[in-house]
Amino acid sequence: MSSNSGTSTPSATPGSPGVVSVRRGFLSGHGWGEVIGVAPFLIFAVLFLVVPTLYLAYGAFVGRDGQFTLQNIIDLGTPQIINSFWISIRVSAASAILGALIGLILALAIIRGRLPSGIRSAVMTFSGVASNFAGIPLAFAFLSTLGRLGLVTVILKTVFAFDIYRAGFNLLSFWGLTLTYCYFQIPLMVLIIAPAIDGLRKEWTEAAETLGATRFQFWRYVGLPILWPNLLGTLSLLFANAFGAIATAYALTGSSLNIVPILLYAQIRGDVLQNPGLGAALALGMILITAVANVIYLVIRTRAERWLK
Amino acid sequence: MADHFLRLENLVKAFGANTVVKNVSLAFEKGEFISLLGPSGCGKTTILRMIAGFERPTSGQILVEGKDISPLPPNQRKIGMVFQAYALFPNMSVEDNVGFGLRIAGVPADERRARVEEMLKLIGLPGYGKRFPFEMSGGQQQRVALARALAPKPRMLLLDEPLSALDAKIRVSLRQEIRAIQRDLGITTVFVTHDQEEALSISDRIVVLSAGNVEQFGAPFEIYNKPATKFVATFVGQINTLKATVADAATKTVTLDGQKAVVPALPATARNGDSVALTLRPEAIVLANGTPRDIVFEGDVSDVAFLGSVIRLKVKLGENAIELDTFNDQRTPPPALNQKVQITLSGADVFVLGD
Amino acid sequence: MKRSKTWAWVVFILGALYFIVPLLATVQFSLSIRRGTLSLDAYTNVIQSPQFQQTFSYSLIVGAAAIVVGLFIVVPAAYFVRLRAPQLRPVIEFVTLLPLIIPPIILVFGYIRMYNSSSILPLTNSALGTDILLTLAYVALALPYMYRAVDTGLRTIDVQTLTEAANILGANTVTILLRVIFPNIIVAVLSGAFLTLAIVIGEFTIASLLNRPAFGVYMQNVGANRAYEPAALAVISFVITWGAMGMIQLLARFAPKTAIRTD
Numbered sequence: 001m002s003s004n005s006g007t008s009t010p011s012a013t014p015g016s017p018g019v020v021s022v023r024r025g026f027l028s029g030h031g032w033g034e035v036i037g038v039a040p041f042l043i044f045a046v047l048f049l050v051v052p053t054l055y056l057a058y059g060a061f062v063g064r065d066g067q068f069t070l071q072n073i074i075d076l077g078t079p080q081i082i083n084s085f086w087i088s089i090r091v092s093a094a095s096a097i098l099g100a101l102i103g104l105i106l107a108l109a110i111i112r113g114r115l116p117s118g119i120r121s122a123v124m125t126f127s128g129v130a131s132n133f134a135g136i137p138l139a140f141a142f143l144s145t146l147g148r149l150g151l152v153t154v155i156l157k158t159v160f161a162f163d164i165y166r167a168g169f170n171l172l173s174f175w176g177l178t179l180t181y182c183y184f185q186i187p188l189m190v191l192i193i194a195p196a197i198d199g200l201r202k203e204w205t206e207a208a209e210t211l212g213a214t215r216f217q218f219w220r221y222v223g224l225p226i227l228w229p230n231l232l233g234t235l236s237l238l239f240a241n242a243f244g245a246i247a248t249a250y251a252l253t254g255s256s257l258n259i260v261p262i263l264l265y266a267q268i269r270g271d272v273l274q275n276p277g278l279g280a281a282l283a284l285g286m287i288l289i290t291a292v293a294n295v296i297y298l299v300i301r302t303r304a305e306r307w308l309k
Numbered sequence: 310m311a312d313h314f315l316r317l318e319n320l321v322k323a324f325g326a327n328t329v330v331k332n333v334s335l336a337f338e339k340g341e342f343i344s345l346l347g348p349s350g351c352g353k354t355t356i357l358r359m360i361a362g363f364e365r366p367t368s369g370q371i372l373v374e375g376k377d378i379s380p381l382p383p384n385q386r387k388i389g390m391v392f393q394a395y396a397l398f399p400n401m402s403v404e405d406n407v408g409f410g411l412r413i414a415g416v417p418a419d420e421r422r423a424r425v426e427e428m429l430k431l432i433g434l435p436g437y438g439k440r441f442p443f444e445m446s447g448g449q450q451q452r453v454a455l456a457r458a459l460a461p462k463p464r465m466l467l468l469d470e471p472l473s474a475l476d477a478k479i480r481v482s483l484r485q486e487i488r489a490i491q492r493d494l495g496i497t498t499v500f501v502t503h504d505q506e507e508a509l510s511i512s513d514r515i516v517v518l519s520a521g522n523v524e525q526f527g528a529p530f531e532i533y534n535k536p537a538t539k540f541v542a543t544f545v546g547q548i549n550t551l552k553a554t555v556a557d558a559a560t561k562t563v564t565l566d567g568q569k570a571v572v573p574a575l576p577a578t579a580r581n582g583d584s585v586a587l588t589l590r591p592e593a594i595v596l597a598n599g600t601p602r603d604i605v606f607e608g609d610v611s612d613v614a615f616l617g618s619v620i621r622l623k624v625k626l627g628e629n630a631i632e633l634d635t636f637n638d639q640r641t642p643p644p645a646l647n648q649k650v651q652i653t654l655s656g657a658d659v660f661v662l663g664d
Numbered sequence: 665m666k667r668s669k670t671w672a673w674v675v676f677i678l679g680a681l682y683f684i685v686p687l688l689a690t691v692q693f694s695l696s697i698r699r700g701t702l703s704l705d706a707y708t709n710v711i712q713s714p715q716f717q718q719t720f721s722y723s724l725i726v727g728a729a730a731i732v733v734g735l736f737i738v739v740p741a742a743y744f745v746r747l748r749a750p751q752l753r754p755v756i757e758f759v760t761l762l763p764l765i766i767p768p769i770i771l772v773f774g775y776i777r778m779y780n781s782s783s784i785l786p787l788t789n790s791a792l793g794t795d796i797l798l799t800l801a802y803v804a805l806a807l808p809y810m811y812r813a814v815d816t817g818l819r820t821i822d823v824q825t826l827t828e829a830a831n832i833l834g835a836n837t838v839t840i841l842l843r844v845i846f847p848n849i850i851v852a853v854l855s856g857a858f859l860t861l862a863i864v865i866g867e868f869t870i871a872s873l874l875n876r877p878a879f880g881v882y883m884q885n886v887g888a889n890r891a892y893e894p895a896a897l898a899v900i901s902f903v904i905t906w907g908a909m910g911m912i913q914l915l916a917r918f919a920p921k922t923a924i925r926t927d
Contacts, residue, residue, distance in 0.1 A: 037744030037837075038752060040737045045759040048800050049807075052774025053766055059777060106679045113672020123676075129909045130683065135866045136883045137905075140898035141686040144693035149891075151689035183686070186679075203396035206363055207454075209383040210390040211410035211461065221409070225400045244767025247868040247880070251887050261769050268773055268873055280777070283770050294765045306443070 057287060059280035072281035081263070085285065088243055088260040091174060095181035096238035100231060102182065103189025110190075111197045124194065127187035134184045139251035142180045146171045172253045180248060185238050192237070196230040196304075233300035240293035244286070260286055313372075314339040314497050315360070315465065320369035322355050329355050331521035332369075337514075340495045342488065344508035347518035348544070353501045356518075357467050360499065362386050373465065389458030393470045395450040397442040403429070403453050404438035410461035428456040431490060448479040455487065459494065466491070466498040472507065484511050505545045509533065517541050534590075542588055542660055549594060551587040551629050555579050563587070566627030570604045573656045593658035594633045596622075596644075597651035605653045610644045624652055687902065694895035706896040715882050723871075723879035726795065727864035730802040731857045734810045737803065739853075742814045743845060746823055760808040772801060772870040794874050801870045806860040813859070817852025818845075851915045858908040858915075866901050 063069035076082075110120045145152050148165060156162045170176055200223055208218040246261035255262055260282065267279040313336040322330040330352040337343050345353035358364045360371055362383035370377050378386055389410075397406050404425045411421045429435050432452040442450055451471055458466060468487070472480040488511040491498050502508050508515050509529045517524040517532060517540070525537040536542035553563040553570075558579050561572050572587065579585055597605055611630060612623035620643045624631045633652065637643075644650050695702040697709075710716050745752050763771075775797055779787040787793035823845065830840045846853070871878035883901070887894040 035749075037740040038749065038756070041741035041756065041759070044737050044800070044803070045762070048775070048804050049759065049762045049766070049771075052778045053762075053770060055778050056770065056774040102679070105675055109672040109675035109679075113675070114669050115672050115676060119676060123679075125909075125913065126683065129906060132862065132905075136868050136880060136887065137866060137898040137901040140883075140887060140894040141690040141902075144895045144898070145686040145689035149693075151692050152685065183683070186682075201394070201396065203392045203394050204398060206361075206383070207390065207392060207396040207398075207457075208409070209363075210361060210386075210388055210467075211457070212384050212387075212413040213409075214384060217413060221412075222398045222400065226398075240765070244769070246767075246769055247884075250868070251884055254888075261767065264769055264773065265869070265873070268769075268776065279773070283773050286767060287770055290767055291765055294761075298761075 053287065056280055057284050059277065060284040062277055062280070064275065064277060069277075072275070072277040073284075075275070075278050076281050076285060080258075081282065084258045084260050084263045087174070087258060089289075091177055091181070091257075091259060092239045092242035094174075094178045095185050095242045096235050098178065099182050099185025099189050099238050100235045103186045104193055104227075104231065106186065107190045107193050107197055111194060112200075123190065127190045130187040131184050131191055133187075134181075134245050135247045136251045138180060138183055139248045142171060142176075142183070142252065146176070146179075172256060174257065177249055177253060177257060180252060181242050181245070185242065188238060188241065189234055192234045193227070193230060196227055200226060229300050229304035233297040233304070236293045236300070237297040240290040240297070243293070244290050313337065314341075314374060315499075316370075316372040317356070317360075318370045318372065320356065320359065320371065321367045322352070322359060322364060323367045328367075329521055330359075330366075333518075333521075333523055335516060335523065335526060337497060337499070339497050341513045342491055342498045342500065342511060344500045344502055344512040344515045345518060346502055346505060346508040346515050346545070347524075348503055350520070351518040352521040353503075353516075353518050354469060357469055357499060357501050360465075361388055361390055361467055387461075387463050387465075389461070389463035389466045391451070391454050391458050391466070391468045391471045393473050395442070395447070395454045395474075397450055397454055397457070399442050401441075402438065403434070403440050403442075403445075406442070406453060407457045407460050409457060414461060424460055425456075428460050431459075431493075432456045433486070447475050448483055451475065451483065452486070455490070459490075459496070464497070466496050468498065468500045470501050470503070472502070472504075480507070487511070509545070517545065519544070536660055539588075547591050548588050548660075549591045549631060549633075551589075551626070551631070553585055553587055555581050555583045555585055557581060565606060565629070566608070568606050570606070571656065572604075572659055588660040589654060589658050591633065594631060594652055594654045596633070596635050597653040600653075601651065602653045602655040604656055605651055607649055607651050610646055610648045610650055613643050613646060615643060622650075624650060626652075690895050690898050690902075694892060694899050697892040706892040707900075710886070710893050710896050710900070715877075715885075719877050719879045719882035722877050723865050723867075724861075726799055726802065726876075726878065727861045729799045730806060730864055731860050733799060734803045734806055734856070734860060735814075735853060738807070738810050738814050738856075739846065739849075740841060742811060742818055743823065743841060746815070746818050747827060756811070760811045763804050763807050768801075768805060768867075768869050769873070771804060772873045775801060776873065788874070794876060798871060798874050798876050798878070801874075802860065802864050802867065805867070805870075806856070806863050809859045809863075810856040813852045813856035814849060817849035817855075820852075821845075821848045851918055854915050855912045858911050862905045862908040865904055 060072050061068055061070065063071055106123070109115070110123050142150075144150055146164075146169075147153065148171075150171075153164055156164055171180075204222055205218055208222055213221070244261065246259075246265060249257060249259055249262060250265065255266065264279065264282050264286065267282065315337040317333055317335045320330055320333045321328065329350075333352075333356065345356060347353050355364060359366050362378070362381060366379060371379055373386075398409065401409070404422075407428050408421045408425045411424060416424070425438065426435070429437060432455055434449060434452060434456075437445075437449070437453075442453070445453070451474075454471075471487070472484055475483065484507055487500075500508075500512065509532070512529060514526065514528055515532050516526045519540045525532055525541045527535075532541060533546055536545065542548050551565060553565040555575065556562045556564045556569060558575060558581055561575050562569055563572055563575075563585060564570075575585060606626055608624040608626035608631070610622055611625045612621075614621040615637075618637050619634050620637055621632065621634050622644065624633065631652065635643075694706050695704065697703060697706040741756060745756055776788060779785050779793075779797060781789050787797045826844055826848070827840055830844045835844070866880055866883075867878065868880035868884055872881050872884070883894070883897050886897055
C-alpha cells in the first residue's frame with residue numbers, strides 16, 4: 001500500500017478510508033514526529049551497514065602511502081589470489097548447482113508427489129531452521145558423520161567393507177566442503193522455490209492433459225519454462241550465499257582450502273598479505289561478486305512475478 | 310442403444326464416506342448442448358471431471374460412441390476442456406497456447422499456424438496471436454481457452470463453469486458466442502453451471518442435479534413448465550406458493566380464505582382439513598379483468614408499485630401475499646390500495662409436486 | 665498416479681537420510697568419548713569447563729543486548745512507516761536486504777577499519793567499545809528477521825485504529841508505543857528475539873575477528889583441540905537453535921488473528 005508520491009494528488013491515507021491528505025513533498029505535511037520514529041533505524045543503517053561497507057570499498061583504492069591508486073586492484077592478479085577466487089567460485093557454483101537441483105527435486109516431491117500432508121509442513125519447518133545452519137556446528141556434525149572416524153565412514157568400513165577414504169574421498173576437501181554446504185543450500189532452495197511450485201496451478205496440468213500432453217511434455221513445455229526464471233534467480237542467490245560463508249569452511253578445512261573469505265580472514269587477523277589496501281581490494285572483489293549475484297536474483301524474481309499475475 | 314453419443318451408466322462417485330454422485334444414468338446425442346445445472350455440491354463438476362478423466366468413478370461406466378473410456382487417461386480421450394479459471398499457459402503467447410494440442414499431436418508447423426489462425430478468427434480475435442495472457446481481459450482469455458480446446462478437433466467439449474469468473478455483461482454475450490460456435494461446429498458439449506438463466510438460454514437439454522441425484526432431464530421448456538420435483542420448481546425460475554386447506558379430498562376441492570376451487574390433483578396422503586401448497590409460476594397468476602380462467606379468487610390489494618410499463622401488485626388472500634405483475638394500460642388507472650380485485654389462474658398451471 | 669507416488673517417497677526418504685543422519689551421527693559421536701560404551705562424559709567435560717560457562721553467558725548477554733537495541737530501532741521504524749510514512753517503505757525494505765547481501769566478514773572488516781583507534785568513534789580501543797561494536801554487528805545481522813517479524817505483527821493488529829483510539833483518550837506517541845502497541849505485538853517481538861538469539865549464539869566470524877570471548881569462538885577452539893567435545897557442543901548448539909525455532913512456531917499459534925479491517 002505504499003506509494004512514492006512527490007506529487008500533489010490528494011489521496012486517502014492508507015488504512016483510513018475517507019481521510020484525505022494532500023501530499024506535497026517528501027517531508028512537508030509531516031511533523032518531525034514521524035521522522036524521529038524512523039531516525040534510529042536509518043542512523044543505524046547508515047553508520048553500521050552502509051558506510052562501513054562503502055568505506056571498505058573505498059579503502060581498496062588507497063595505497064600504502066594514503067594516496068588514491070589502482071595498484072591494489074592490480075595486485076589482485078597474483079596467482080595466490082586468483083586461485084583463491086577460482087576455488088571460491090567453484091565451491092560456490094558446485095554447492096549452488098547441487099543445492100538447486102536436489103532442492104528442486106525435493107520440493108517437487110513434497111508438493112506435487114501426493115505424500116501425506118504432514119510431510120510437507122515438516123519439511124518446510126525443518127528447511128526454515130536448516131537454511132540457517134551454516135557455521136561451526138555444521139562442520140562438527142559432518143566431521144562426526146563423514147570424518148575419518150565418522151559414523152557413516154565406520155559403518156561403511158565395517159559393514160560393507162568399503163573404505164571411502166581409501167577410495168579417495170576426503171571430507172576436508174573441495175567436494176567434502178561442497179557436500180557440507182549442501183546442508184543449508186538445499187533447504188534454502190526448498191524454501192524459496194516452494195511458493196513458485198505452488199503457483200503452478202492444477203488447471204494448467206489438467207488443461208495440458210486434455211490437450212493430449214504426457215507428464216513429461218507438461219514439464220517440458222509449461223512447468224519448467226514457468227519455473228525457469230525462479231530457478232536461475234535462486235541459483236544466483238545460492239551462489240552468493242556460499243561465496244560469503246566462512247565459519248563452516250574454517251572449522252572444517254582450516255586454511256587448507258583457500259577460499260576467498262578464509263584468505264580475507266587471515267588477512268584481517270594477521271595481515272598475511274602485508275598490505276591493508278590489498279585486503280580491502282579483496283573485500284571489494286567479494287562485495288562485487290555477492291552484490292551482483294544478489295541483484296540478479298532480485299531482478300529475475302520481480303520480473304517473474306509479472307508473468308504469473 | 311449404441312447410437313447415443315455419450316452414455317453415463319450407473320455412475321457413482323464417493324470420496325471416503327461422502328457419496329457425491331449417486332447412481333447417475335444419462336444419454337446424450339451427438340451435437341447436443343447439454344447443461345449440468347445445480348447448486349454447489351450437487352455433483353455436477355464431479356460428473357464432468359469423471360468424463361474428462363480427472364476423477365475415477367467409484368462404480369459405473371462412461372461410454373463414448375459405445376466404447377468405455379474409463380480406463381483411458383485424460384490425455385488420450387480426445388476431449389476438449391475449458392476451465393473456470395481460464396488456465397491459459399502464462400509462458401506462452403496466444404498462438405502457442407491455441408496450437409499446443411496440435412503440437413503435442415505432431416502436426417507440422419505450417420498446418421498448425423493455419424489452424425490457429427482459423428480458430429482465432431472463429432473466436433473473434435484475429436491478429437491476437439502474439440499477445441500474452443497477462444495482457445488480456447478475462448473475457449478474451451476465456452475465448453482463447455475455448456479456441457485452444459477446439460483446435461485439435463476433439464470429439465466432445467466440456468466446460469466447467471466457464472463464465473462464473475467474468476462480469477455480468479460479458480457473461481451474457483460470451484455464452485451466446487459459445488452457443489453459436491458450438492452450433493457451427495456441431496460438437497457435443499457438456500456445460501456445467503449453477504446459473505439457471507444461463508442453462509435455460511443456451512441448452513438443448515438440461516440435467517438438473519441435487520445432492521448427487523438427477524432431479525430432471527429435459528428441454529428447457531419442459532424443465533421450466535413441467536418441473537418434476539419441488540427442487541426443480543424452486544431452483545429453476547421463481548415460484549409462487551398459495552397455502553390452502555383441503556375441503557374435500559375426493560373431489561379435489563380446496564378452500565382459500567373461504568373461497569372454493571378445484572385443483573387437478575392433490576398429494577395422495579391429503580386428508581380433509583390438511584393444509585396444502587399450490588405452486589405455480591408467477592406469470593400464471595393474472596388479474597381477471599373480465600377474462601377469467603377456471604379458478605378465480607378475490608383478494609385485497611395490499612401494495613401497488615407503478616414501474617412504468619409494468620405495475621407490480623401485492624394481493625392479500627387469506628394468509629397469502631401474492632405478488633403479480635400487470636401491464637400498464639394507458640386508459641385504465643392501476644387498482645387502489647385495499648381495493649378488491651379478482652385474480653385468476655388455470656388449474657392446469659398448478660404444479661403437483663412431491664416434496 | 666501410483667508411479668509418481670513411489671518416486672516422491674524415494675526422493676523424500678533419501679533427503680531425510682541426508683539431513684537426519686548427520687544429526688544422529690553427531691549425537692552418537694558425542695556419546696562415544698569413552699571407548700566401548702556410551703557416556704555423557706563429553707558433555708560434562710564441556711559444561712563444567714569455565715570457558716564454556718564464561719563464553720556462553722557472554723554470548724547470552726550480548727544476545728540480550730542485541731535484542732533490546734534491535735527492538736528499539738525496529739519497532740518505532742516499523743510503526744511509523746506503517747502509520748504515517750508509507751513512502752519510506754521501499755527505503756526501509758532495501759535496508760533490511762543489506763545484511764543479507766553483505767557477508768558478515770565484510771561487515772566486520774568494515775567495522776574494524778572504520779571504528780579503529782584513528783577514527784571519530786574509536787570503539788575498538790576498549791573492551792567495552794568492542795563489545796558494543798559486536799552487539800551492533802549482531803543487530804545488523806538480525807535486522808531483516810526482526811523487522812519482518814515486527815512488521816507482520818503490526819499488520820495483524822490494525823495499528824491505525826488502535827493509535828487513533830489511544831490518541832483520543834489523551835496518550836502521546838511514546839505512551840502509545842510502550843503501552844498500546846508493544847504489548848500487542850509481544851508474540852511477534854518474541855519471535856524476532858528468539859531468532860536473534862539463535863543467530864548470536866553460534867556466530868563465529870565477527871566475534872573471532874573482533875577478538876571477543878563469544879561462544880562461537882570457544883566452539884571453534886574446542887574443535888581444533890579436542891575430538892569428542894566438539895560433537896557435544898554441536899548437539900548443544902543444535903538443541904538451542906532448534907529450541908529457539910520451536911518457540912517461534914509455538915508462539916505463532918498464540919499470535920493474534922487478523923483484526924477486522926475496514927478497508
